[in-house]
Structures are given as C-alpha cells and as structure tokens.
Amino acid sequence: MTNKIAIIGFGNIANAIITPLLDKKLIQPEDVYCLVKSEKSLEKLKKDYKHNINVYESSSQESKIIWDCQVKLLSVKPQQLKDIIEANNIKIRDSLLVSIVAGVSINRLTQKFPNHKCVRVVTNIPITIGKGLTGISWGEKISKDQKQFTKTLFENTSKVYEFNEDYLDIFLALTSSGPAIIALIIEALSDGGLSGGLPKILSEELVMEMILGTISLIKEKKLTTSELKNLVTSPGGTTISALRVLEKKSLRSSLIESIVSASNRSKEFN
Ligand SMILES: NC(=O)c1ccc[n+]([C@@H]2O[C@H](COP(=O)([O-])OP(=O)(O)OC[C@H]3O[C@@H](n4cnc5c(N)ncnc54)[C@H](OP(=O)(O)O)[C@@H]3O)[C@@H](O)[C@H]2O)c1
Known part of the structure; x- marks a missing residue:
C-alpha cells in the first residue's frame, strides 16, 4: 500500500481502521494525512497517538493538502458532512473517496465530491478489536487497484462483503445496530439472573459465556438453529416454559421489526 491517504x-x-495498518507497516505514518475539527483533538493526537502521522485542524490553511492525496477515508458523523467541501483546484482527478458515513448514498457522495470516485462502506463497532464486519458498495468506474486498496483497508480488522448498494441499509441494520440489540439482550437476561438472586457481575458473565458457547456449538457441529433449540427443549421442561413466554410476548416479531425499522431509518438519512 503506497498511496498517500487522507483521513x-x-x-x-x-x-x-488505520492504526492496525500502521502497526503492521502496511502504510507509512508519513503517508497519512488526518483532519480533525477541534484544537483539542489535534493536540491529543499530536501528543498521545503512537504513530507520527500528519495531523491538521480542518479550518487551517495547511489542511488543504489532504485534497492532493490519492485516497481519502471520509469518517465524520453524518451531520458533520455539510462542512466538508471538496477543493476546487484538485490536482489528481478521479482519486478515491471511501465513505463510512452512515446512510449517505453513493449518488449523494458523487454529487458532493464530483472529482472523486466514491465508495460507500458500512462497518461495525467490533472493528475496534479487529472483529468487524464490513460491507462495500462500489461507485462507478472504480479501478481494480482502487478496489484492492479499499478491501485492504478493511480486511485487517473485519470480514469484508461486497454488495449492491440496495443491500447496505439492511446490512447496516443487522451488523451496525446489531451490537446494541445484543447488548440489550445480554442486559435483560442478566437481569433475569439477578431476579433469581445471582450477583449482577456473575449473572452477566454467565450470560455472555452461554452466548459464546451456544454460537461455538452451532458452528462447530454445523447445527441449524432449530436443531439446537430442539436439543435443549424437552417435553414439559423448563426451556419450553421459557420459550412459551417469549412467544406470548412476541419476542421473535419484535426482533424482526427492530431490524426492519433500523434499515428504514438508515434510508431516511439520505
Ligand atoms: N460508532 C459506530 O458504531 C460506527 C460504526 C460504523 C460506522 N460509523 C460511522 O463512522 C463515522 C465516524 O464515526 P465515529 O464514531 O468515528 O465518530 P467520531 O469519533 O465522533 O469522529 C468524528 C471525527 O470527525 C472529525 N470532524 C468533525 N467535523 C470535521 C470537519 N469539519 N472536518 C474534519 N474533521 C471533522 C472529528 O474531529 P473532533 O474530534 O475535533 O470533533 C472526529 O475526529 C460516522 O459517520 C458513523 O456513522 C460509526
């Protein structure tokens, strides 16, 4: 990876996304040009960040240098996007802009950054520990090298899937909103343990180990979810009693609707 990259x-x-690539020397610190908004973030990065990258405050004159980089990773919040204005004297035409901004379509990116080839990416929070899931949709006329570069950006920290853009909202709902849904389920099940008299910390640990063990079992024995369910549900037993309550309270339907709702909300951002 030899391109100059702007963040x-x-x-x-x-x-x-970037730190593991620097750690593995797949990109060199002197090739990385970062923009932040506040003086506070600028100072913090300069003082505490372990790699000696180039960092600029977005309002400074020198920050314009980022528009000369062959690749840009756009990673501001959706509401901050309006402040990012493409320079009008770009030297390199058709450089690559990879956006991880939630819900912003390739069409909108291309209108906002007309001198760039735009790629829309959805990734999720476990990327921070190298266990992310990343969905990529390509804009028009992205070269083979640019595609490879984009994939390399994410492959170190996540499993990468390539999609038609139509699927990105539902991918986002499942994978980006999913961790919050799972956290809520862990919290609620732990509260169940708490109600039965277990200490909070122990209850939460048991729930998390149970979830990890269940996923490993399904994967290792190649079970379907129905097979796993039938394995632990005996006639007149405790599990069918628990499942009956969940069916009565429409848990299954609530989860389906939660994903549909998150996907619809993502479409509204556009
Ligand atoms: N968090 C998630 O779970 C998640 C998952 C996948 C994708 N995403 C997407 O990733 C994007 C970034 O999320 P994040 O959680 O990393 O946000 P974040 O930590 O708030 O980072 C936003 C960065 O943008 C900088 N910034 C703000 N305005 C700017 C401007 N005008 N010019 C240059 N830089 C500017 C901020 O600088 P200051 O610190 O100085 O304000 C900060 O460094 C979002 O669009 C989000 O939708 C988030």
Whole structure:
C-alpha cells in the first residue's frame, strides 16, 4: 500500500481502521494525512497517538493538502458532512473517496465530491478489536487497484462483503445496530439472573459465556438453529416454559421489526 491517504475525521472508527495498518507497516505514518475539527483533538493526537502521522485542524490553511492525496477515508458523523467541501483546484482527478458515513448514498457522495470516485462502506463497532464486519458498495468506474486498496483497508480488522448498494441499509441494520440489540439482550437476561438472586457481575458473565458457547456449538457441529433449540427443549421442561413466554410476548416479531425499522431509518438519512 503506497498511496498517500487522507483521513477526513480521525475519530473512533477511523482510528480502528488505520492504526492496525500502521502497526503492521502496511502504510507509512508519513503517508497519512488526518483532519480533525477541534484544537483539542489535534493536540491529543499530536501528543498521545503512537504513530507520527500528519495531523491538521480542518479550518487551517495547511489542511488543504489532504485534497492532493490519492485516497481519502471520509469518517465524520453524518451531520458533520455539510462542512466538508471538496477543493476546487484538485490536482489528481478521479482519486478515491471511501465513505463510512452512515446512510449517505453513493449518488449523494458523487454529487458532493464530483472529482472523486466514491465508495460507500458500512462497518461495525467490533472493528475496534479487529472483529468487524464490513460491507462495500462500489461507485462507478472504480479501478481494480482502487478496489484492492479499499478491501485492504478493511480486511485487517473485519470480514469484508461486497454488495449492491440496495443491500447496505439492511446490512447496516443487522451488523451496525446489531451490537446494541445484543447488548440489550445480554442486559435483560442478566437481569433475569439477578431476579433469581445471582450477583449482577456473575449473572452477566454467565450470560455472555452461554452466548459464546451456544454460537461455538452451532458452528462447530454445523447445527441449524432449530436443531439446537430442539436439543435443549424437552417435553414439559423448563426451556419450553421459557420459550412459551417469549412467544406470548412476541419476542421473535419484535426482533424482526427492530431490524426492519433500523434499515428504514438508515434510508431516511439520505
Ligand atoms: N460508532 C459506530 O458504531 C460506527 C460504526 C460504523 C460506522 N460509523 C460511522 O463512522 C463515522 C465516524 O464515526 P465515529 O464514531 O468515528 O465518530 P467520531 O469519533 O465522533 O469522529 C468524528 C471525527 O470527525 C472529525 N470532524 C468533525 N467535523 C470535521 C470537519 N469539519 N472536518 C474534519 N474533521 C471533522 C472529528 O474531529 P473532533 O474530534 O475535533 O470533533 C472526529 O475526529 C460516522 O459517520 C458513523 O456513522 C460509526
């Protein structure tokens, strides 16, 4: 990876994507040009960040240098996007702009950055520990090398899937909103343990180990979810009693609707 890369918004997710690449020397610190908005973030990065990258405050004159980079990773919050204005004297035409901004379509990116080839990416929070899931949709006329470069950006920290853009909203709902849904389920099940008299910390640990063990079992024995369910549900037993309550309270339908709702909300951002 030899291109100069600009990071427009070096926050949590950009940090999670770029730091492992720097750690593995797949990109060199002197090739990385980062923009942040505040003086506070600028100072923090300069003082505390372990790699000696180039960092600029977005309002400074020198920050214009980022528009000369062959690749840009756009990683500001959706509401901050309006402040990012493409320079009008770009030297390199058709450079690559990879956006991880939630819900912003390739069409909108292309209108906003007409001198760039735009790629829309959805990734999720486990990318911060190298266990992310990343969905990529290509804009028009992206070269083979640019595709390979984009995939390399994410492959170190996540499993990468390529999609038609139509699927990105539902991919986002499942994978980006999913961790919050799972956290809520862990919390609620732990509260169940708490109600039965277990200490909070122990209850939460048991729930998480149970979930990890269940996933491993399904994967290792190649079970379907129905097979796993039938394995632990005996006639007149405790599990069918628990499942009956969940069916009565429409848990299954609530989860389906939660994903549909998150996907619809993502479409509204556009
Ligand atoms: N969090 C998630 O779970 C998640 C998952 C997948 C994708 N995403 C997407 O990733 C993007 C970034 O999220 P994040 O959680 O990393 O956000 P974040 O930590 O708040 O980072 C945003 C960064 O953008 C900078 N910034 C703000 N305005 C700017 C401007 N005008 N010019 C240059 N830089 C500017 C901020 O600088 P200051 O610190 O100085 O304000 C900060 O470095 C979002 O669009 C989000 O939708 C998030």
